[in-house]
Amino acid sequence: LAFYTDGLVERRGENIDEGLRRLQLAMSDGNVEDVCARIMAHLVGDTTSFDDVALVVVKRSLREASLDLELPAIARSLKAVRAAMRVWLGDIGASQDDSNDLLLAVGEACMNVVEHAYGPAGGVMRVQLRLERGEVVAQVRDAGQWRPPRGVGRGRGLMLIERASDTADIARTPSGTTVTIRRHLNRGPGE
């Protein structure tokens, strides 16, 4: 995607379509700096422009579209999950409220894995986040068997997962448990 000022494509005594065609031909896939340099060389080159020329090239990065973490199911991993999530949520432009609620919902799901999924031998947890049409879909998986929450107040985590997300689904199978959390970004407080 290219944003530009008219000085890039307009030439005196020439139809603007000619300039737009030149731009189209110069656009190609590649790293944005190379694309910028190629467009400037083809459309401006050595000619002295009579107008200011500004060009911005934007490329959507597929890397930003998902986050995939695999960590040991121990309490120390929770901080690492949050740190990685904060970077990813910043990259996708999530608001502070959206980020905080997603950190909480995913954090609770991860804590359940740490506390309930495995016995003393331990295991791994996998955290995947992806952005789908303005909605963050987060999945927290383990390969263990959840024990029911024990003790007073231990069910609060599941309640927080539900309240901090749009939908939360827990799928338990003999080979493990997957918690899927969905939340649309940029929900206003009144929506």
Add this chain to the structure above:
Amino acid sequence: MSDAMVRASGTGDSVWLAVSGEVDVSNVNAIEAEITAAVTNLASEVVIDLTDVAYMDSSGVRMLFGLAQGLRTTRTDLVVRAPHGTVARRVLDLSGLSTVARLEPPDPDGGA
């Protein structure tokens, strides 16, 4: 272990504790120990300030519920300070802490 800090001040009657940083299951027991160590038998009010908490999950909420219960038996008031818009306030509102402790500032609608 996640990083959090507890600062205690106040004397005798009123104890003020400011928690900052991240509170999760990896450090919640250490934080609880610091808080309970700062609360003397003489205290009639304990204020826990969570304004600078960057993350708190249900393990922190569980600790606060337990603390409220423990202080009730000694007739000590528990005030939890978490301004609107802070990370801690959101978690406490979702958890219903206002049913067991005084949450400051109160909700605008007079609830809590």
